[in-house]
Each structure stands twice: as structure tokens, then as C-alpha cells.
Amino acid sequence: MTEEIAIGIDLGTSYSCVSIATSEGALVVPNEWGELNHASVVSFLPDGSVAVGNAAKRNIVSDPTNTVSSSKRLIGRFFFSEEVSKARALMPYALVEGPNNSVRIAVRDLILSIPEVSALVLKEMKAIVESHLGHEVTKAVITCPAYFNDNQRQATKDAGRIAGLDVLRIINEPTAAALAYGFGRDISQRIAVYDLGGGTFDISILEIGKDVFEVLSTGGDTYLGGDDFDQRVMAWLTDDFLAKTGLDLRQNKWCLAMLNEAAEKAKIECGRQGWADIHIAGICQDANGNVLDLTNRLTTEHFNRMVMDLVQRTFKVCDEALQSARLTASSIDAVILVGGPTRLPVIRESVKHYFGREPMEGIDPEQVVSMGAALQARALSSADASTYLLDVTPLPxxxxxxxxxxxxxxxxxxxxxxxxxxxxxxxxxxxxxxxxxxxxxxxxxxxxxxxxxxxxxxxxxxxxxxxxxxxxxxxxxxxxxxxxxxxxxxxxxxxxxxxxxxxxxxxxxxxxxxxxxxxxxxxxxx
The missing domain is CATH 2.60.34.10 (Substrate Binding Domain Of DNAk; Chain A, domain 1)
Structure with a gap:
């Protein structure tokens, strides 16, 4: 009898990833185009169908009001919350109030809950594995930020059920990364998992030994991530354009969508090569009907200055997590970086300075979480698995x-x-x-x-x-x-x-x- 495979899904704010595991380890499953990381974006098309993933992300600029991104920031939140108010000011798609102060997204002729939108991303991850294996999969472990509260965890579980998945467990993202790091290694270490994703930041302190993974403490900020870095770049671009032309690009949803795409690209390029040239052709027209372009250059020094307070916010959380574990930074044997923004030099250098050691090399920060989730999925569904996970509650x-x-x-x-x-x-x-x-x-x-x-x-x-x-x-x-x-x-x-x-x-x-x-x-x- 063939063992039923349970999948591990990293449901991210910006990107999602899916893996499967065997006794040999975990494998990140590519889609039909060989892509391993998939944008957590859903685009609702005029014919009633949806595009999900990297294909949908291309519609953020061309059809921003019907293309939903970064919805994970809203999952499990109330409509009156400060976080939702921020999103309503920034998101080009419509957010409306649902029953019991919940948040709903209005696209085309649909009014959808946030778990329903997340379910479409999860369903895509499920389909990727089914195409790879050639048969249906129904069981999954889904990750969430360690600092998610009960509302957010329950909403994530609801999303899995809507997607047709039997959710074996909701597992914290940093814990999943630690599982992937420690799998099959005979080590005894205290590790810190610094997880800066697109929308959230988490730090978890764990002790690993003899296939037992014990979380000592965790901390986080569920509204701090790479999206905030992008918004700093956007604010700089719009302020500079306003000073030069007298035109405020914030008043147009299509302009904001183009700015967001350019800011994210500039952030990544700046991290890779030290600078980024930004050019958005025909971003708007002036009062006389002249078509205007936006042109600017972002340097590493300027970028680091504009985001350094966000970076320092992560270390305040690290201080609290270490204090709760009754440890100091020097007590940590290894530091694992998780999340796409941790590729930025300003993050890596700051983490090195804080912990007094180089972060671990050879671990893909964008794939390690789904790999750990897959290992936990196998541990929960396989009789011969021997990994034990001891987690903690993040909030009183x-x-x-x-x-x-x-x-x-x-x-x-x-x-x-x-x-x-x-x-x-x-x-x-x-x-x-x-x-x-x-x-x-x-x-x-x-x-x-x-x-x-x-x-x-x-x-x-x-x-x-x-x-x-x-x-x-x-x-x-x-x-x-x-x-x-x-x-x-x-x-x-x-x-x-x-x-x-x-x-x-x-x-x-x-x-x-x-x-x-x-x-x-x-x-x-x-």
C-alpha cells in the first residue's frame, strides 16, 4: 500500500512555497514552468476565472482593483483595526466590512472573505503537487507567523479547509525552518530563527537535540515586513515627484500599483548591486496633458537610512525573546535567516552585528519553511517518523x-x-x-x-x-x-x-x- 503523502505549505504574504517529504528529506515542488516560489497573488479575470501566483502578479499594474496581493496581512483581523485602516489607504482593491466586523474583499461581482482568497493560493499549491505526483493530495501542514493570534490561526485553518485540505496542523514558520535545518543531523544546539517575511517578523529561540525540537520562546510583529520596506521607497518616490512636479501620485490607484512594483524591484536590485535606476514611463499627465515619466536612482546608503528604524524594530523583538528564554545573544550557537527580505545586505549585516556571528549559509530563506512544514507533515502522517516538536503559545x-x-x-x-x-x-x-x-x-x-x-x-x-x-x-x-x-x-x-x-x-x-x-x-x- 502506497503511503499517503502530506504536503507542507508556506503560505506567505508575498510568496508561497510547497514541499513534500520522504525519509530522505524534503523536496520543494516546482510548478509546470519550473518555478519554486509563487506570488501570493490572485487576479480575478473578466471571464470569471482566476489567475494565481506569478501569472497573477503581472496583473497588479494592468488591473490593480481586481488583483489581490498581501491579503495575509488582513487574515483574522477586524475591519476596525489599525492594520486594516492602513491597508485600506494603500491597497488598490476594495476592502469592505463583513459580518461581525470582519474584512471582506470586493472584486468584480464577488464579496470574498480573506480565508477564501488565501484558499485560492492554497488550492494552487495543492494543484502543483498533484500535477507533480500524478494523484490527489488532501493532507497538509500549513505555516503561519509565530506571533499570529488565535483569530489569525483559525482563519488560516479555515482557508485550508476551503481549499479542500485536511489541515493536520498549523505550525509556526520559524519552527518549521528549524525542523528543516536540524533534520537528519546529530546536533545539540540553541538556535535563533530570524524570520522577516513580506508582511510579518518573527524570532524564535529553539533547542535542538536527539530529534527533539523545543521552542524556548518566540516573539514577533505581525505588521512588519518587506512590504514596509517597499512602502518607504514608494513614499520617497512620491514625495520627490510631488516636489518636482506638484503632482501627488498617491491619488491614483494605477500610479500606486506601478510605484509598488518599481519600489519592490528597486529594493531587490539595490540589495544585489548597491544601486538601482528607477524609470516608470508615462506614469501620469500634467494639467496641460503632457505625459510625464518618473526617473530616480536609489543607492544602498539612502535605502539603508530610510529603513534602519524598521530593522531596529526587529531587534527590540529579539531582545524580548532572548530575555523570555533567559538567554543572551552570545548563548546562541547558530542563526537561521528566513524570508526573502533577509537577502538584503542591511539585514544580514545587522543580524551578524546583533548576534555576533555570521548567519548560516546554504539555507534558502524562501524555501526552508515549506520544507520544514513537509517534514512535520510526514511526522504526523507516518508511523516511522521520530521527530518531536515542542512549541509554545506566542501570546498570553x-x-x-x-x-x-x-x-x-x-x-x-x-x-x-x-x-x-x-x-x-x-x-x-x-x-x-x-x-x-x-x-x-x-x-x-x-x-x-x-x-x-x-x-x-x-x-x-x-x-x-x-x-x-x-x-x-x-x-x-x-x-x-x-x-x-x-x-x-x-x-x-x-x-x-x-x-x-x-x-x-x-x-x-x-x-x-x-x-x-x-x-x-x-x-x-x-
Missing amino acids: LRIATVGGFTETILDKNTPVPIERSKVFTTGRDGQERVKIRVLQGENPKADGCESLGEFEFSGFRVAGRGEVQIEVTFEIDTNGIVNVRACDLETGNATGTRISLSSGLSEGEILDGIERNRQIRRAGGA
């Missing part, structure tokens, strides 16, 4: 208390899976229900944390204040997803408990997303 789990404050239930960097119980009592005579707000975050105030849901318990005996005891059990599973159950200690029953999580899509929305996903045709496909 809290409940709201009086006065707008919170009480910590589970601390940050607590090993997972874990469950912890707390007994609540009625706060007044004759009380018929108890309501508890569950939050996630590091701020001791409720309004500074992410709301996971509101839990209402009813159906217990109506009695005097403090006489009824309800035990609430909080669990964080191996995916980092929060689950809650409740029990009336007097009767032992959990009946009458209503749990209303705000994270993820409802079951009905997931089923609707699955159906829409089936109906959307791949461009050039059946």
Missing part, C-alpha cells in the same frame, strides 16, 4: 475583569498543548447567566488586547451571590488555537453553555466558501 491568554482590566490565564511562551481551568462564581443574587470575555495579548488592559470571544453560561441553579460555581477550562492545542469548555460543578453538566467565538468563519460561511471555491475556475483550466 486573558479574561476581562472589572474596570477594563484583564486577568492572565496562560502566560506567553507556555508550552503547548496545554489546558488550564478556573472556577467562576455568580456575582449577584438571582443571577441566571455568567458572561466572560476572553482576550489574547500582552496589554493588561482589555482594550489593548485582541478579543477572541464572549462566553455566556446559563441554565444553572438560580441562587445567592457566589453560591454557583462554574469551572471553565481553557485549552491551547498544538495548532496554537484556543478552545474553551465549561462545566457546572454542582451538576457536572455542560448543558446550557453558549460559546460564541469571534475568530474564524462560521460553519455556514465555510461551507459557502467551499462551494464558491469549487465554482471559481483557474485561468486556462477546465
Whole structure:
């Protein structure tokens, strides 16, 4: 009987990658054109089909309002959040409010949730492997930033389900990179994984020994990545053009799309050769109808100055992660760089200076995460796999208390899976229900944390204040997803408990997303 292959998917903000694993190691699977890295872009075409990946990225300039990029920055977020407000100002496609303050993307005649868009990218990764192997695959491990909260993790899992995948586990990106680094090597090391992607930054400190990978601590910033470097270059270009011509390119979505493409290209070229000449022909017209070009030169020195504060933000997170692990930078035996932006000399030199050692060579920063995910997928689906992964929760789990404050239930960097119980009592005579707000975050105030849901318990005996005891059990599973159950200690029953999580899509929305996903045709496909 042929062993069923489970795939590993690095679902990135800018690019995604997919791998499979055997007992010999992991293999990054190319698409039909031999490409290993695939743009996390979905373009919705006039005929109702979609283009996904590098082909879709070419439509960002020609059809920006119907081409969705960097949507991972929005997954699991609320419409009123600061991050979504930033995206609405920058993204050329339309963001609208959905049920329960969720974010929806409006393209053509469709209103899609963020997990539905991510599902189209995941479905493309699935199709790439199926074309390579010649048969269907249904099981996968999907990666996410280590600092993703419960809402974002649940939304990522929802995306996998919509794409037709049985998601074996959601695994942190830095942890996946460590798995790929340590696979098959008889080493005992403390390593730091510095993961700067297109939209997020994570740092994880791990201890590796005898096929056991233990995460000691993790930290991150879910709105700091290569996209922010691009936006600095864009801001410089638009400010300079405004000073020269009096025209503000920010007012036109097509101009912004061209600027974004030119900024990303300039960033990469500057990193490779020390400078980049930028030329955008016919970017706009002046008041007299004259067609204007944008021309400029970006040097390494100028680029480094404009992004150095972003680089320094990553090391503040590194400080916190090392402190949480009770280590110093000199305690680290190896440093692994993950994510395309870590190819930039300013990043590599800054990391070398911070840790006092050269980052590891020979590890592809854009492929190592999917390789590690594939190794974990095999470990979860194969009886003879012997790799053990011990991860931690990235954020504290809290409940709201009086006065707008919170009480910590589970601390940050607590090993997972874990469950912890707390007994609540009625706060007044004759009380018929108890309501508890569950939050996630590091701020001791409720309004500074992410709301996971509101839990209402009813159906217990109506009695005097403090006489009824309800035990609430909080669990964080191996995916980092929060689950809650409740029990009336007097009767032992959990009946009458209503749990209303705000994270993820409802079951009905997931089923609707699955159906829409089936109906959307791949461009050039059946």
C-alpha cells in the first residue's frame, strides 16, 4: 500500500512555497514552468476565472482593483483595526466590512472573505503537487507567523479547509525552518530563527537535540515586513515627484500599483548591486496633458537610512525573546535567516552585528519553511517518523475583569498543548447567566488586547451571590488555537453553555466558501 503523502505549505504574504517529504528529506515542488516560489497573488479575470501566483502578479499594474496581493496581512483581523485602516489607504482593491466586523474583499461581482482568497493560493499549491505526483493530495501542514493570534490561526485553518485540505496542523514558520535545518543531523544546539517575511517578523529561540525540537520562546510583529520596506521607497518616490512636479501620485490607484512594483524591484536590485535606476514611463499627465515619466536612482546608503528604524524594530523583538528564554545573544550557537527580505545586505549585516556571528549559509530563506512544514507533515502522517516538536503559545491568554482590566490565564511562551481551568462564581443574587470575555495579548488592559470571544453560561441553579460555581477550562492545542469548555460543578453538566467565538468563519460561511471555491475556475483550466 502506497503511503499517503502530506504536503507542507508556506503560505506567505508575498510568496508561497510547497514541499513534500520522504525519509530522505524534503523536496520543494516546482510548478509546470519550473518555478519554486509563487506570488501570493490572485487576479480575478473578466471571464470569471482566476489567475494565481506569478501569472497573477503581472496583473497588479494592468488591473490593480481586481488583483489581490498581501491579503495575509488582513487574515483574522477586524475591519476596525489599525492594520486594516492602513491597508485600506494603500491597497488598490476594495476592502469592505463583513459580518461581525470582519474584512471582506470586493472584486468584480464577488464579496470574498480573506480565508477564501488565501484558499485560492492554497488550492494552487495543492494543484502543483498533484500535477507533480500524478494523484490527489488532501493532507497538509500549513505555516503561519509565530506571533499570529488565535483569530489569525483559525482563519488560516479555515482557508485550508476551503481549499479542500485536511489541515493536520498549523505550525509556526520559524519552527518549521528549524525542523528543516536540524533534520537528519546529530546536533545539540540553541538556535535563533530570524524570520522577516513580506508582511510579518518573527524570532524564535529553539533547542535542538536527539530529534527533539523545543521552542524556548518566540516573539514577533505581525505588521512588519518587506512590504514596509517597499512602502518607504514608494513614499520617497512620491514625495520627490510631488516636489518636482506638484503632482501627488498617491491619488491614483494605477500610479500606486506601478510605484509598488518599481519600489519592490528597486529594493531587490539595490540589495544585489548597491544601486538601482528607477524609470516608470508615462506614469501620469500634467494639467496641460503632457505625459510625464518618473526617473530616480536609489543607492544602498539612502535605502539603508530610510529603513534602519524598521530593522531596529526587529531587534527590540529579539531582545524580548532572548530575555523570555533567559538567554543572551552570545548563548546562541547558530542563526537561521528566513524570508526573502533577509537577502538584503542591511539585514544580514545587522543580524551578524546583533548576534555576533555570521548567519548560516546554504539555507534558502524562501524555501526552508515549506520544507520544514513537509517534514512535520510526514511526522504526523507516518508511523516511522521520530521527530518531536515542542512549541509554545506566542501570546498570553486573558479574561476581562472589572474596570477594563484583564486577568492572565496562560502566560506567553507556555508550552503547548496545554489546558488550564478556573472556577467562576455568580456575582449577584438571582443571577441566571455568567458572561466572560476572553482576550489574547500582552496589554493588561482589555482594550489593548485582541478579543477572541464572549462566553455566556446559563441554565444553572438560580441562587445567592457566589453560591454557583462554574469551572471553565481553557485549552491551547498544538495548532496554537484556543478552545474553551465549561462545566457546572454542582451538576457536572455542560448543558446550557453558549460559546460564541469571534475568530474564524462560521460553519455556514465555510461551507459557502467551499462551494464558491469549487465554482471559481483557474485561468486556462477546465
